[in-house]
Amino acid sequence: MKLLEFKFSLPGWVEGFLRERGSKFSTVEKRMRFVVDLARRNVQKRSGGPFAAGIFDEKGTLIAPGVNIVVASNCSILHAEIVAIILAQKRLGCYDIGAGDESHYELVTSTEPCAMCLGAIPWSGISCVVCGARSEDAQSIGFDEGAKPPDWQHAMQKRGIKVVQDVLRPEAISVLKEYARGGGPIYNAGKRR
């Protein structure tokens, strides 16, 4: 029954973008630059919100990219981080990509995860989260980040998940500002007050 299934795809331009950039990123700054550029392309192509993410293995190889496709897919769940987690788990054939061996997977996200994406991280098997812009940067253009636990960084670290913040933050902020200047839709902005 069609109503009991769901499918999404990344925007068509992503495949060419990946070919152009390759899949090896030897430093955390290179990985963040890839992710910030992916977010900027998502804004310029008007294919979604100003957010992108990627999951990389311990050698810096891209396992799966993600961009925000909430509006295009009519699905509030499809934030960039969630898309990257889903596609990485599909590629690796496992709902817990950190299980069972010594592998280490890093989620690099252009903006700090919202409450939903934060909650998704411990279930995914990721062992490190790297953030560009901060929540307040997304809030400053009108996005709502949700109710996060106070000191969520410490809560992650207690679970063995490392958190690194402010990597290329100015570049990540510039994508948020470009989106706001272009009049992109600011959805879910705390409308139920």
Place this chain on the structure above:
Amino acid sequence: MKLLEFKFSLPGWVEGFLRERGSKFSTVEKRMRFVVDLARRNVQKRSGGPFAAGIFDEKGTLIAPGVNIVVASNCSILHAEIVAIILAQKRLGCYDIGAGDESHYELVTSTEPCAMCLGAIPWSGISCVVCGARSEDAQSIGFDEGAKPPDWQHAMQKRGIKVVQDVLRPEAISVLKEYARGGGPIYNAGKRR
């Protein structure tokens, strides 16, 4: 590119279950009984974790069901609540099902949402959350619920989202216990300590 898309379906038996039960549920207890029975069937069919959910409109009509399909779909995101939100948004053609008119949608879930699902609720357009079992009931059989903000009920209510707890809690707990007795997999149980 196959690696840039994802598809899921509810288990095959769900369609028959929906035909059997109909789609009108005039009281919150009837809606919860439907959801608890859906969770129990998911356990008995061994198609996923002991969790189910449904989204209903203000007349008590089922808009979309959800069951936990994390293991079968190799996807840690596909908790029952997330599946129901995705399918309801698909059916209604909108990423924010509460937007734009006076409609009211209720999420009924057999167990209180985990941190990820809680975070997803404000983005979905749902205006009421009804819970059966409590987090501690899921934790007592070994499931991890994640780091929720203290007093999350109040945080939801501040956003205009009503929270109702303990509807048919004993029946919902009995499904969790049936799953544990049957030796169902307890995944993501805080393994990264």
